[in-house]
Amino acid sequence: MTRRPLMAGNWKMNLTHLEAIALVQKLAFSLNDDDLEKVEVAVLPPFTDIRSVQTLIDADRYNIAYGAQDLSQHDSGAYTGDISGAMLAKLGCTYVVVGHSERREYHAETDELVAAKIKAAYKHELTPILCVGEPLEVRQENRHVEHTLAQLDGALDGLGAAQAASIVVAYEPVWAIGTGEVATPDDAQEMAAAIRERLAKLYSAEVAAGVRILYGGSVKAANVKPIMEQPDVDGALVGGASIVADEFALIARYHRNP
Numbered sequence: 001m002t003r004r005p006l007m008a009g010n011w012k013m014n015l016t017h018l019e020a021i022a023l024v025q026k027l028a029f030s031l032n033d034d035d036l037e038k039v040e041v042a043v044l045p046p047f048t049d050i051r052s053v054q055t056l057i058d059a060d061r062y063n064i065a066y067g068a069q070d071l072s073q074h075d076s077g078a079y080t081g082d083i084s085g086a087m088l089a090k091l092g093c094t095y096v097v098v099g100h101s102e103r104r105e106y107h108a109e110t111d112e113l114v115a116a117k118i119k120a121a122y123k124h125e126l127t128p129i130l131c132v133g134e135p136l137e138v139r140q141e142n143r144h145v146e147h148t149l150a151q152l153d154g155a156l157d158g159l160g161a162a163q164a165a166s167i168v169v170a171y172e173p174v175w176a177i178g179t180g181e182v183a184t185p186d187d188a189q190e191m192a193a194a195i196r197e198r199l200a201k202l203y204s205a206e207v208a209a210g211v212r213i214l215y216g217g218s219v220k221a222a223n224v225k226p227i228m229e230q231p232d233v234d235g236a237l238v239g240g241a242s243i244v245a246d247e248f249a250l251i252a253r254y255h256r257n258p
């Protein structure tokens with residue numbers, strides 16, 4: 001089974017809608033048809049930028065996907081400040097990040113909530129990019145695999161194989177996020193393989209073979225290639241480097257690097 005690599009740029013709380021337009025334009029000019037055929041490229045801007053990104057991508061027919069960084073588990077109602085899957089679907093989003101460690105940490109998101117958000121995403125035909133990964137102390141105690149797989153089990157609780165088959169899982173060790181401390185290619189492969197094995201147990205070998213597993217944490221043009229050479233790593237969830245158009249373009253066309 002061939003899995004088309006996915007390079008997804010999680011902008012986090014950066015860039016106004018005007019800056020978003022400039023970045024997406026620059027990104028599109030930096031990538032050719034061949035790059036965008038080999039690798040799927042997606043941007044994940046703040047909610048306030050999505051309409052502008054949608055309009056630009058649609059008007060100029062860029063082969064770049066886009067999505068959001070979070071969604072509510074609810075469809076509508078009195079949830080001040082929240083954004084529903086229905087709203088994101090109407091904006092043409094393909095992806096939505098669920099369970100990012102910054103949401104887990106700063107907004108106390110639990111595995112149960114993450115599972116509910118995944119179901120909300122599928123209800124509105126959005127593809128979740130589920131984030132899992134361990135904090136530093138857990139890695140130091142060598143419990144990183146069991147910790148990350150427990151998050152995976154919790155997030156997928158009650159999810160059927162038909163939907164799980166299209167999920168994207170991003171392994172993001174918390175100690176490598178925004179720290180410049182990148183996991184080694186072997187670290188990324190170890191966890192990606194463990195995640196795939198768990199998917200095979202939970203669902204089937206076929207489902208596991210088709211799911212794309214990304215690595216995230218201080219990915220840059222200079223370190224992406226050996227990570228992408230790992231057999232179970234199918235892309236990257238890029239934070240800081242994704243808001244610099246030239247750098248993200250170099251990451252997306254890593255296959256051209258010597």
Ligand SMILES: O=C[C@H](O)COP(=O)(O)O
Nearest residue numbers: 010177178217218239240
């Ligand atoms: O979602 C992206 C990750 O949190 C990685 O962020 P970073 O590339 O800035 O370390």
